[in-house]
Amino acid sequence: MNHHVVVVGGGITGLTAAFSILANADENVSVTLLESSPTTGGLIRTSPFAGLDAIDEGADSFLLRVPYALELTRDVGLAAALTSPTSAHAAVWHNTLHPIPPALVLGVPAGLSSVTVGSLLSPVAKLRASLDIVLPKRKTDHDCLGAAVRARFGRQVNERLVDPLIGSIYGGDTDKFSLEAVPQVAALSSERSMLLAARKTRAASTATGPVFAAPLRGVGALTSAVRERIESLGGHIRTGARVASVARGDAGRYSVAYVDTNGHSQLDAHAVVLATPARHTADMVRTLNKDVADYLSAREHASVALITVQVPRSQWKSSLNGSGYLVPKPDQRWVTAASFGSNKWAHWVPDDGSVILRVSLGRDGLDVMHHDDETLVNLMLADLKHHLEVDIEPTSCRVSRWPESFPQYRPHHFAALKRAETDLSSSAPGVFLAGASYRGIGIPACVQQGRAAAIAALDHVRSTRT
Numbered sequence: 137m138n139h140h141v142v143v144v145g146g147g148i149t150g151l152t153a154a155f156s157i158l159a160n161a162d163e164n165v166s167v168t169l170l171e172s173s174p175t176t177g178g179l180i181r182t183s184p185f186a187g188l189d190a191i192d193e194g195a196d197s198f199l200l201r202v203p204y205a206l207e208l209t210r211d212v213g214l215a216a217a218l219t220s221p222t223s224a225h226a227a228v229w230h231n232t233l234h235p236i237p238p239a240l241v242l243g244v245p246a247g248l249s250s251v252t253v254g255s256l257l258s259p260v261a262k263l264r265a266s267l268d269i270v271l272p273k274r275k276t277d278h279d280c281l282g283a284a285v286r287a288r289f290g291r292q293v294n295e296r297l298v299d300p301l302i303g304s305i306y307g308g309d310t311d312k313f314s315l316e317a318v319p320q321v322a323a324l325s326s327e328r329s330m331l332l333a334a335r336k337t338r339a340a341s342t343a344t345g346p347v348f349a350a351p352l353r354g355v356g357a358l359t360s361a362v363r364e365r366i367e368s369l370g371g372h373i374r375t376g377a378r379v380a381s382v383a384r385g386d387a388g389r390y391s392v393a394y395v396d397t398n399g400h401s402q403l404d405a406h407a408v409v410l411a412t413p414a415r416h417t418a419d420m421v422r423t424l425n426k427d428v429a430d431y432l433s434a435r436e437h438a439s440v441a442l443i444t445v446q447v448p449r450s451q452w453k454s455s456l457n458g459s460g461y462l463v464p465k466p467d468q469r470w471v472t473a474a475s476f477g478s479n480k481w482a483h484w485v486p487d488d489g490s491v492i493l494r495v496s497l498g499r500d501g502l503d504v505m506h507h508d509d510e511t512l513v514n515l516m517l518a519d520l521k522h523h524l525e526v527d528i529e530p531t532s533c534r535v536s537r538w539p540e541s542f543p544q545y546r547p548h549h550f551a552a553l554k555r556a557e558t559d560l561s562s563s564a565p566g567v568f569l570a571g572a573s574y575r576g577i578g579i580p581a582c583v584q585q586g587r588a589a590a591i592a593a594l595d596h597v598r599s600t601r602t
């Protein structure tokens with residue numbers, strides 16, 4: 137008997153799930169992936185810009201410290217086409233650009249020199265931060281990232297290092313973010329001194345070589361390659377198919393209802409992987425479990441706009457040779473971070489020698505989506521002038537809007553998620569949640585979740601055979 141698994145959502149999580157099921161199943165398992173947009177990739181999109189074929193509109197790289205994304209590139213034959221950022225260093229803007237100290241673990245100082253050297257922290261803040269080494273350990277149960285860092289190092293280390301670094305990864309605000317959801321920092325906070333623990337972590341790390349990688353043709357090349365592999369393994373991908381609900385069907389199966397240009401349709405499934413953002417997933421599971429649906433619909437997300445800018449070389453200062461900068465919350469107007477793309481990536485230099493920047497606006501608590509594109513570009517140029525003292529008249533600009541794209545892991549996120557997953561698995565065994573809303577937003581974490589969901593779906597299918 138043929139068993140059918142339906143994967144909903146064609147972002148990196150859903151694509152990985154569909155691919156992993158097909159790569160690990162026998163010929164009696166078929167897979168259909170349903171994606172509401174006209175194309176797959178979700179939040180990963182790469183398109184031509186400034187005469188170059190492939191400049192990312194969202195994610196531009198993935199972390200190599202964990203293996204999942206790299207393994208996926210190998211599985212789909214892309215590993216030989218990877219590159220890594222140059223060694224240009226990033227800065228933090230506070231009245232001027234300050235180089236980010238080298239010895240940090242996600243912004244947490246991993247050596248005394250990271251707090252005592254440089255001009256980013258005030259003399260009093262340097263002294264306060266150094267106290268981490270001698271302060272006794274305090275037990276807390278608040279699960280708040282910002283509060284945990286402040287308790288050890290004082291206000292400025294959080295405000296000027298940890299919050300900008302972690303905030304730029306999650307589009308978040310560390311004062312409203314779960315400590316547990318950033319496991320590298322959570323592990324440090326369980327030790328008496330975070331600084332000494334961070335130093336130990338760095339010393340123990342045997343990793344050499346680059347920290348990030350990306351396909352030479354952009355991160356979109358990864359989602360395209362996974363899609364091709366799914367199709368070559370016999371998987372079906374239907375784009376323009378918006379899933380409305382998943383309901384119980386006959387004999388432990390599920391009925392997945394969707395709408396496409398042909399109207400309303402449904403698919404019969406033995407297992408379902410829901411790799412869509414939590415708020416979208418909420419409606420799908422409402423008839424299966426109302427409490428889980430309520431939990432999912434209450435998840436909060438932040439929106440960002442990412443503007444890609446082509447700057448004539450004559451308007452760019454040669455001293456701006458780093459990889460970009462982050463803006464601490466109290467200093468932010470609209471821009472939260474700017475990446476000097478042509479310094480960061482050797483292959484992002486247009487033929488005319490102009491400079492490509494990618495500038496981020498908005499985060500949790502700083503909404504920018506109500507501005508039209510022209511206003512966003514003007515706000516961005518005013519901020520760049522304020523930060524860098526450069527008058528830029530861009531040759532071209534591209535505004536990429538990412539509404540509700542960054543899930544916010546509020547304190548105690550994992551405890552609430554676990555309860556919802558347990559509820560769902562008892563009321564709807566064989567229906568699985570995966571993706572950025574749940575256990576990590578980076579590409580490696582999404583790949584890991586896609587694979588875990590694939591294994592769970594296959595286990596479920598096998599258990600129904602016996």
Ligand SMILES: Cc1cc2nc3c(=O)[nH]c(=O)nc-3n(C[C@H](O)[C@H](O)[C@H](O)COP(=O)(O)OP(=O)(O)OC[C@H]3O[C@@H](n4cnc5c(N)ncnc54)[C@H](O)[C@@H]3O)c2cc1C
Pocket residue numbers: 144145146147148149150170171172173176177178179180193194195196197198199377378379380411412413416440442538541542570571572573577578579580582
């Ligand atoms: C601007 C930006 C920059 C980033 N930079 C990086 C980076 O450099 N490195 C990194 O590792 N990560 C980065 N990220 C994070 C990472 O890109 C995302 O977290 C990840 O791509 C999310 O993948 P996903 O598959 O879980 O979700 P999504 O990509 O959101 O995919 C979900 C899919 O579900 C579909 N869908 C929704 N509702 C339905 C429905 N009813 N029926 C059918 N389909 C539906 C959507 O159309 C979408 O395609 C960045 C994110 C953004 C926004």
